[in-house]
Amino acid sequence: xxxxxxxxxxxxxxxxxxxxxxxxxxxxxxxxxxxxxxxxxxxxxxxxxxxxxxxxxxxxxxxxxxxxxxxxxxxxxxxxxxxxxxxxxxxxxxxxxxxxxxxxxxxxxxxxxxxxxxxxxxxxxxxxxxxxxxxxxxxxxxxxxxxxxxxxxxxxxxxxxxxxxxxxxxxxxxxxxxxxxxxxxxxxxxxxxxxxxxxxxxxxxxxxxxxxxxxxxxxxxxxxxxxxxxxxxxxxxxxxxxxxxxxxxxxxxxxxxxxxxxxxxxxxxxxxxxxxxxxxxxxxxxxxxxxxxxxxxxxxxx
Numbered sequence: 001x002x003x004x005x006x007x008x009x010x011x012x013x014x015x016x017x018x019x020x021x022x023x024x025x026x027x028x029x030x031x032x033x034x035x036x037x038x039x040x041x042x043x044x045x046x047x048x049x050x051x052x053x054x055x056x057x058x059x060x061x062x063x064x065x066x067x068x069x070x071x072x073x074x075x076x077x078x079x080x081x082x083x084x085x086x087x088x089x090x091x092x093x094x095x096x097x098x099x100x101x102x103x104x105x106x107x108x109x110x111x112x113x114x115x116x117x118x119x120x121x122x123x124x125x126x127x128x129x130x131x132x133x134x135x136x137x138x139x140x141x142x143x144x145x146x147x148x149x150x151x152x153x154x155x156x157x158x159x160x161x162x163x164x165x166x167x168x169x170x171x172x173x174x175x176x177x178x179x180x181x182x183x184x185x186x187x188x189x190x191x192x193x194x195x196x197x198x199x200x201x202x203x204x205x206x207x208x209x210x211x212x213x214x215x216x217x218x219x220x221x222x223x224x225x226x227x228x229x230x231x232x233x234x235x236x237x238x239x240x241x242x243x244x245x246x247x248x249x250x251x252x253x254x255x256x257x258x259x260x261x262x263x264x265x266x267x268x269x270x271x272x273x274x275x276x277x278x279x280x281x282x283x284x285x286x287x288x289x290x291x292x293x294x295x296x297x298x299x300x301x302x
Contacts, residue, residue: 016134016196017091017147019126026122028085029072037067068118073110077103081145092150093140097201105143112139134196160191163233167225171237179216184238187213187231194228206231 017025044059051059075083080100081093093101093109116124116138125137134146162168187209194202206227213234214221221230 015149016136017089017149018135019129021089021091021149022129022135022147023122023126025083025085025089025091026117028088029083032084033068033071036071037063040067069110069114072113073103073106076101076106076109086147090150091147093145093147096144096146096198098197101143101145105145108143109139109145112137112142160188160235160239161232163236164229167229167233168236170222171234174217174219174234174237176217176234176238176241178218179213183209183212183216184235187235191228191232191235203227 040063041060044063045056048056048059072083076093079087082091086092093105095101095105113125116122116128125139128137128141129135132141136146140146190202190205190209194206197205210221210227210230213231217234221227225233
């Protein structure tokens with residue numbers, strides 16, 4: 001599950017980065033790489049002053065390739081998509097399926113970056129990013145990558161889409177107590193970002209998450225119900241149960257604080273036990289007054 005949804009710590013609940021934030025991250029990267037390039041060039045020039053022009057030219061070309069091209073590729077590979085500028089702007093490069101990039105992805109991005117960023121001063125990359133629906137430049141298209149935002153402003157978490165009306169309440173008989181919290185988080189992240197994924201990738205993820213969820217509940221997913229709709233309906237059922245438990249606990253707490261106000265003083269030695277107010281033992285257990293859900297055809301697992 002982790003490699004599907006988090007992709008080695010890459011969460012699918014992230015948003016594609018826009019051109020301004022990418023441009024700022026690129027500017028920071030260019031300043032850092034340019035500074036290193038100047039320092040290395042000055043040092044090599046002083047160290048190779050006695051060499052002829054051909055050797056100096058070869059060293060200059062090698063320095064350009066190693067510092068301006070090789071260094072960004074190495075940084076993106078080792079950091080799994082986080083360069084200095086992207087780290088400062090809260091961005092990260094991931095694969096189209098949400099997983100971490102590898103060396104081949106960074107190599108393609110770096111090679112294309114020489115053409116669309118260095119040789120054209122970023123004009124080609126800017127135009128491609130503006131035209132792309134997800135803000136991808138040519139290097140991202142050829143490498144199969146996407147730049148996403150890792151840090152989001154507080155209070156902007158997307159809500160889980162509601163299930164189809166004909167599925168509401170259909171899974172009231174499912175036993176959800178064994179489902180781990182990590183799977184709930186993965187399903188929620190998928191549902192809030194499924195429209196940003198490629199259609200084939202999204203369907204594969206939904207089918208896999210639905211299979212894992214059905215395995216934990218002990219009841220297979222109903223035939224003919226889309227996997228995404230099944231996930232949304234089960235998450236909606238869990239949210240409804242949580243809301244009912246919180247409401248019942250709040251009522252029980254209010255009843256308890258009102259009926260035991262005279263019992264706060266502990267009885268002294270030899271004194272009789274405190275008398276329980278009449279009717280206090282008749283308080284129903286939380287959730288007991290709730291109507292039984294209609295029959296759905298889903299029997300709880302043994």
